[in-house]
Amino acid sequence: MIGVGLIGTGFMGKCHALAWNSVRAVFGDVPAIRLVHLGEANIDLAERRAAEFGFEKASGDWRAVIDDPDVQIVSITTPNQFHPEMAIAALEAGKHVWCEKPMAPAFADAEAMAAAAGKVGRVAALGYNYIxxxxxxxxxxxxxxxxxxxxxxxxxxxxxxxxxxxxxxxxxxxxxxxxxxxxxxxxxxxxxxxxxxxxxxxxxxxxxxxxxxxxxxxxxxxxxxxxxxxxxxxxxxxxxxxxxxxxxxxxxxxxxxxxxxxxxxxxxxxxxxxxxxxxxxxxxxxxxxxxxxxxxxxxxxxxxxxxxxxxxxxxxxxxxxxxxxxxxxxxxxxxxxxxxxxxxxxxxxxxxxxxxxxxxxxxxxxxxx
Missing domain, CATH: 3.30.360.10 (Dihydrodipicolinate Reductase; domain 2)
Structure with a gap:
């Protein structure tokens, strides 16, 4: 079973949630998906989206999603400037990462993200779905x-x-x-x-x-x-x-x-x-x-x-x-x-x-x- 955390619930957050909800039904060859923890800046919005998307828990602090021991992979769908801190924190916590594009506004931050992924040996993928x-x-x-x-x-x-x-x-x-x-x-x-x-x-x-x-x-x-x-x-x-x-x-x-x-x-x-x-x-x-x-x-x-x-x-x-x-x-x-x-x-x-x-x-x- 794969425990999923989601940070961000806008256009791409919902898109990730739909994918996690559908991937096993479409392909059939993947483990069971457990939607564990959703994070959003506003706790009321987080709770509402968690109920809509099918997540078990909701938090108004993204760090709670990363710290959750039942989460193995974190979807990051926040505005671009928040990607580096969130992705690096998730990787350092031993989580796999699925982060929307681009990596970061500053190239040095993108390099730090790539270095973190290489150091911990976790999968860190970007949201280039058109390919x-x-x-x-x-x-x-x-x-x-x-x-x-x-x-x-x-x-x-x-x-x-x-x-x-x-x-x-x-x-x-x-x-x-x-x-x-x-x-x-x-x-x-x-x-x-x-x-x-x-x-x-x-x-x-x-x-x-x-x-x-x-x-x-x-x-x-x-x-x-x-x-x-x-x-x-x-x-x-x-x-x-x-x-x-x-x-x-x-x-x-x-x-x-x-x-x-x-x-x-x-x-x-x-x-x-x-x-x-x-x-x-x-x-x-x-x-x-x-x-x-x-x-x-x-x-x-x-x-x-x-x-x-x-x-x-x-x-x-x-x-x-x-x-x-x-x-x-x-x-x-x-x-x-x-x-x-x-x-x-x-x-x-x-x-x-x-x-x-x-x-x-x-x-x-x-x-x-």
Whole structure:
């Protein structure tokens, strides 16, 4: 049996709770899951969420979750700046950790998290659930089979519109304590796809911008926005492939777009997370009279789609990807190979983000090292 603790009950906290509640029913090959202890800053909210999510205990102090002897693994879903202290404390207490991305606003804190994970020998995984999608997994297989030849260019974008409204009030993601902005808030997601499919980024040239320089506070005054909602990056991968990354948190009409374009010597592949259950494949091996992009719908033969639905074309969602990630985490804890980005690899994504920020600050190409 696995005893689970959860710190944080917002969007991602509920997502983790749904995954823990569902993983055994979906996959069937994991130990029984016991939802032991939930922590939230407000005890009334903690007790309410514990009842809703199915946790046995609730606390208004996150340390109580980590100190609970019945907890073997801690899900951390708090704002970014709280990740380092919580993750390191959990690891030093001998717990496994499942922490949402990014690791931390400051690179030194991310390094400390990775060092703590390496020292104690516990599994410490990051919440990069987009790498788990059946379509992304199959794209990886096609690349391994050299289906579109030698890769010569990559383009990847992530756009959402949750900060597109200039009248939206100042919130914690506009403060410098949360990080750089779009770069570490969600550019880490497309970087996780690049990492899992192609490896590390070697060199970057970055520009960032603020669509809105100020936001209204709750008191009605204007406050300077301290983070950047958009960024454009030129990059070279360690394998020699060149590419671009563009991210925007103020892109009206975009809801959850991660658009990946992969161009090779014998074809190309297109994927968009807003249409996560399909991808497009172009192959020069087709007859010239029939060449064109083919839409591939995910189906039971695209693992692990079959664990959810026995019929093709019905599609998986965001929370399903989190269930898959939870299953991979449990496999890793059990000593099996798993498709995860752990702290030791996640630090490379953090290093890339900080290199991008340094490039913007210094207005030059920067080596990622």
């Amino acid at each position: 788990q999608g059946p379509a992304i997994r199959h794209i990886g297989r096609l690349l391994a089979e050299n289906a579109i030849g030698d890769i010569n260019h990559l383009r990847i974008e992530m756009d959402e519109d949750f900060m597109a409204d200039p009248a939206a009030p100042f919130n914690w993601k506009h403060a410098a304590t949360s990080g750089y902005g779009a770069l570490d808030d969600f550019a880490v997601h497309p970087l996780s796809l690049l990492f899992i499919l192609f490896g590390r980024v070697a060199r970057v040239m970055c520009d960032m911008s603020k669509p809105y320089a100020t936001r209204r506070t709750e008191t009605g005054s204007d406050r300077v926005v301290e983070t950047h909602d958009s960024a454009s990056v030129l990059m070279h991968m360690e394998n020699g492939v060149a590419g671009t990354l563009q991210v925007n948190r103020s892109a009206w009409g975009r809801k959850g777009r991660i658009a990946l374009q992969i161009f090779g010597s014998a074809g190309s592949i297109l994927f968009d997370q807003e249409r996560a259950n399909e991808f497009q494949l172009y192959s020069t091996s087709d007859r010239p009279t029939e060449q064109g992009y083919r839409t591939i719908l995910t189906a039971p033969h695209h693992e692990p789609y079959d664990r959810f639905i026995p019929a093709p074309g019905h599609g998986l969602g965001f929370n399903d990807l989190k269930i898959i990630e939870c299953h991979e985490l449990i496999k890793r804890i059990g000593g099996e190979p798993a498709r995860l980005i752990e702290f030791a690899d996640g630090i490379e994504i953090e290093r890339t983000v900080h290199a991008m920020a340094r490039s913007f600050s210094e207005q030059r190409w920067v080596e990622v090292r």
